[in-house]
Amino acid sequence: MTTLHIDSSISGENSVSRTLTRSIADGIGGETVYRDLAESPLPHLTFGEFADTSVLEEFLGADIVVIGAPMYNFTLPSQLKAWIDRIVVAGRTFRYTENGPEGLAKGKRVIIALARGGIYSAGSPAAALEHLESYLRGVFNFIGIEPEFVAADGLNISPRHKEAAIAAALGETVRLAA
Numbered sequence: 001m002t003t004l005h006i007d008s009s010i011s012g013e014n015s016v017s018r019t020l021t022r023s024i025a026d027g028i029g030g031e032t033v034y035r036d037l038a039e040s041p042l043p044h045l046t047f048g049e050f051a052d053t054s055v056l057e058e059f060l061g062a063d064i065v066v067i068g069a070p071m072y073n074f075t076l077p078s079q080l081k082a083w084i085d086r087i088v089v090a091g092r093t094f095r096y097t098e099n100g101p102e103g104l105a106k107g108k109r110v111i112i113a114l115a116r117g118g119i120y121s122a123g124s125p126a127a128a129l130e131h132l133e134s135y136l137r138g139v140f141n142f143i144g145i146e147p148e149f150v151a152a153d154g155l156n157i158s159p160r161h162k163e164a165a166i167a168a169a170l171g172e173t174v175r176l177a178a
């Protein structure tokens, strides 16, 4: 079993998503490949640049993928989007058929640790601005994967709220890694 562990927060040791992905990856154990998209950003795709498939192969080679996804401006960090752009590839992770698109990356477990400053749950005033979890669920569904989520929310509301949200999410990471 190989785990691919990906972080994308720019907040280093203070990052909540990094704390959560570390807990999940440590809990799973075994062989782990680590990729830090903030420390070593992938360039944007450029015209005609599809030759380097190393990021795609790394993804395809993993049985479990653990992803740290902080919310930046209501969606995912552009560093993480640059990685998504390299793994959503026609003919490799999805294909178009007469019955519509078909995901080809089935059988992989994807666990995503979300960290959000505010609250975006259904019915909350900011719910319509939630483009992080909804986007990641949609894009992984498109390639044939139902991702699992753990979330620490409302991190910027108050220090007390932050502490409680992290503690609850860390408890959830133990369950996910078991």
Ligand SMILES: Cc1cc2nc3c(=O)[nH]c(=O)nc-3n(C[C@H](O)[C@H](O)[C@H](O)COP(=O)(O)O)c2cc1C
Residues within 6 Å of the ligand: 009, 010, 011, 014, 015, 016, 017, 018, 069, 070, 071, 072, 073, 074, 075, 115, 116, 117, 118, 119, 155, 156
């Ligand atoms: C550039 C930037 C943009 C952010 N935009 C949002 C936002 O749109 N909504 C939100 O709820 N929190 C936002 N935040 C707060 C982060 O989601 C929050 O601090 C979270 O803890 C980040 O994850 P991390 O701790 O892993 O870095 C933003 C933070 C940064 C640095």
